[in-house]
Amino acid sequence: MKRRVPKLSFPIGPQHPALKEPEQLQITVDGEVVVDADIRIGYIHRSIERSCQDRTYIQDLYLCERVCGICSNAHTLCFATTVEKLAGVEVPRRAQYVRMLMHELERIHSHMLWLGVAGHEVGFETLFMYVWRDRETVQDLLEMLSGNRGHYAMTTLGGVRHDLTPEMIDKCREGLKHLRERAEYYADIATTEATFLKRASEVGVVSGDRCAELGATGPTLRGSGVGFDVREYFPYSGYDEIEWEVKTSELCDVLGRTLVRVLEVIEACNIGMRVLDDLPDGEVQAKVPRKIPEGEAVGRVEAQRGELIYYIKSNGTDKPERVKIRTPTLSNIPSGVEMVKGGYIADITISFASIDPCFSCTDRTVVLTDSNNGDSRQITWPDLVNLSRTAGKGQ
């Protein structure tokens, strides 16, 4: 029996009816089912690529860090490794290992953030609170190592800015041990908790082949069974020296992507411990010249959301000629749109959120167009989340 769509009315702000609404997600529906979806982006376009050309390499390091507040270390790591390729500088081994540690700690913080937000999207507020409380452990570790809870600025051209003291190493080990226990608990919830399974299983299904065709990367792709991980294909920063595993899931739905992320948190804890056990001695920074010789280079890292790629062209001066950044969310958006199609309106939030788009993307307006009569109405993301909690699946 078809469920009547509740009338959702809320003020849009009629003071300036002539102003265009910033519709960001445009959905065509037939009753409760999504027939087509389209997304518009650009609201946080800060002209970073152009600004990079007017700033020196070291200034660009701090600028690129702020492309995203959640993957900031991945950006500096990718930028630094690409510039080091251009300059022909070899980073000391100890610095590589510290970079690996920061990279994995950031992966833990991001995946836990996502898990909490995913719980919030399906109405599992307890999970949200629990996960974010546990996430404070990794935030404390990051603050201890670098001095800041976000935008750590730990990676610099030629290595890392600070070394690890023996006390820091002990605290990290303790923290990682605690995080691994908690992550194992969350893996258990994800696979056995009936309320979560009902909202995540068989929702947002896209096959591995289709994801790969659309250019998806990261947990979005690995949750559909395709094992592409930049750390394995193009090892950087010492990943070829440490024993670790790529995590995939054959489920191809939201549950599959959730599992991949939780398993990656456990694996990140393991990698962190191995890095601390095998930490080589030596310097933590090599000298990189101010003027980078002419050339072009491509750098890739496995950021939390997927493959992050930088292309840098240098012209012999201290400012780059061109910096191109492709963030992983852009590679996953076509797959995200695919996940929403064919599902229910109530599942839009969790399906789209399962590609782990930037957090600010959740603060947007959605336009729903009825495919039968062309009527359209607007609905905000928080209202969709409410609908997702009250409507359930297919009821």
Added chain:
Amino acid sequence: MTMTASELVEEIQSSYEGELAEAEARSEVDAWVGVAPQEIQKIIRHLRDTHAPVHLSTITGVDLGESIGVIYHCVAKGVSLNVHTAVPKGDDRIESITPVLPAAILYEREVHDLLGVEFVGHPDMRRLILPEEWPEDDHPLRQDDADPAQGGKESEEESA
């Protein structure tokens, strides 16, 4: 199955039936192949057919002065394969590769938005990241326009 960059370059040189302007292995994993713009769909199709799966990481546009360089960054057989071409500024049109690699759909829109290159045959060439009211012919990453930091040619008319 993986290859080194030089193995892949040799393989492409021997099996590709079109003309290669450049084919170089710049490191163990970085391969760079250059073609004329008319050949782009042909070479991407050849790569997809002979070395599947081909993952398209992104497409970069770069202002080279007289022309706009377009670089297709791919991953094939474990190699970072970069296929590059260039279109003259007076005639900056190139065939879209979306029929061959659907992943190109958003990347071509971005290059068009920021550099003005037209991708013929793209199913949906709307703006991707610049504001709606941005002037049509102003592409911030092109070096020949008015100073982009001022917001393009019509910065005074645009309400701040």
Added chain:
Amino acid sequence: MLSGLVTWARAKSPWVCHLNCGSCNGCDIEIVAALMPRFDLERFGILLEGSPRHADVLLCTGPVTRQIKDRVVRVYEQTPEPKFVIAVGTCGISGSPFSPGYNVLGGIDAAIPVDMYIPGCPPRPDAITYGVIKLLAALDPLAAELVEEIESKQDTSSLVYLAPEKAEAEVAQSQ
């Protein structure tokens, strides 16, 4: 200090609406972290509200981009008086490091009047909490007492900055 704060907050319960104007999400995450069990803003009655029409305080993050400017202004107009705007984060204050840039208009005050600035990249959740309470001290003498108590116990001079008109008013009041 805590019992006084709880009494005050129960009476006033300021609701905040968070608005992302173009931020990298760093500050947004710290605002959400302020609501989580570790810092727990909600025990003070401070609720994160989705609609600006129910908000007392607008917490704005990020530099203002061209696309977002009209929307920010519209949200500001929808918020009922008395309302306060807090610019959270360095790019909310000045647009830096993105400014100058062709799509960036500056900090939050390029679009709407701002009452308080909280620097940091990102600022800590404690600084954000303190900022919200300090701003509301302008409305409520009980909150003002609390702020005095907090300030007597630690040096908060670099945590937050009031807008010049507000700061002048504070100086005038204390004289």
